[in-house]
Amino acid sequence: MTSTLLHTAARAAVLLAALAGATAWAQTAPVKVDGAWARASVQGQKGTGAFMRITAQESTRLVRAESPAAGVTEVHEMKMEGDVMKMRAVPMLELPAGKTVELKPGGYHVMLLDLKAPLMRDSSVPITLVFQDAKGTESKLNLSVPVGTAAPGAAAAAQGHKH
Numbered sequence: 001m002t003s004t005l006l007h008t009a010a011r012a013a014v015l016l017a018a019l020a021g022a023t024a025w026a027q028t029a030p031v032k033v034d035g036a037w038a039r040a041s042v043q044g045q046k047g048t049g050a051f052m053r054i055t056a057q058e059s060t061r062l063v064r065a066e067s068p069a070a071g072v073t074e075v076h077e078m079k080m081e082g083d084v085m086k087m088r089a090v091p092m093l094e095l096p097a098g099k100t101v102e103l104k105p106g107g108y109h110v111m112l113l114d115l116k117a118p119l120m121r122d123s124s125v126p127i128t129l130v131f132q133d134a135k136g137t138e139s140k141l142n143l144s145v146p147v148g149t150a151a152p153g154a155a156a157a158a159q160g161h162k163h
Helices: 003-020 154-160
Strands: 031-039 047-056 060-066 070-081 084-089 093-095 100-103 109-115 124-133 138-148
Touching: 031 124, 047 060, 047 093, 047 124, 047 138, 060 070, 093 100, 109 124
Parallel strands: 031 138
Antiparallel strands: 031 047, 047 100, 047 109, 060 093, 060 124, 070 084, 070 109, 124 138
């Protein structure tokens, strides 16, 4: 192969890896997001959740989330209080240095409320995460989150556990 062809092939491989991976990095903060997905909704449903894994290289806070697909976008926590599952918005979510924080059903998640249209399976929804570092500097990470009925790979994992 010629060096021009190798260079073109290398650029194509990098582009394909970027498009295929569900990993994104914040523009100014060293924060990685992977495994992101949003739960599909149905006509008349006004809210749904988005889930992901977030890893910050330095102690950081997730201070808010934004999406043009929803009238209100909040970071939420679900937890048991006695016999009752409670859900509430949190003012921020601590992201300890080097530790992955999982936003998942039944725990922390991004809540999309007052949906402007149903989130259809196999589509995507734009979500912007806003982080704040220890100095108070904010950075944003724009995501295009795939919409589905379960976490990516969950169906394949369930198939592998049949007895």
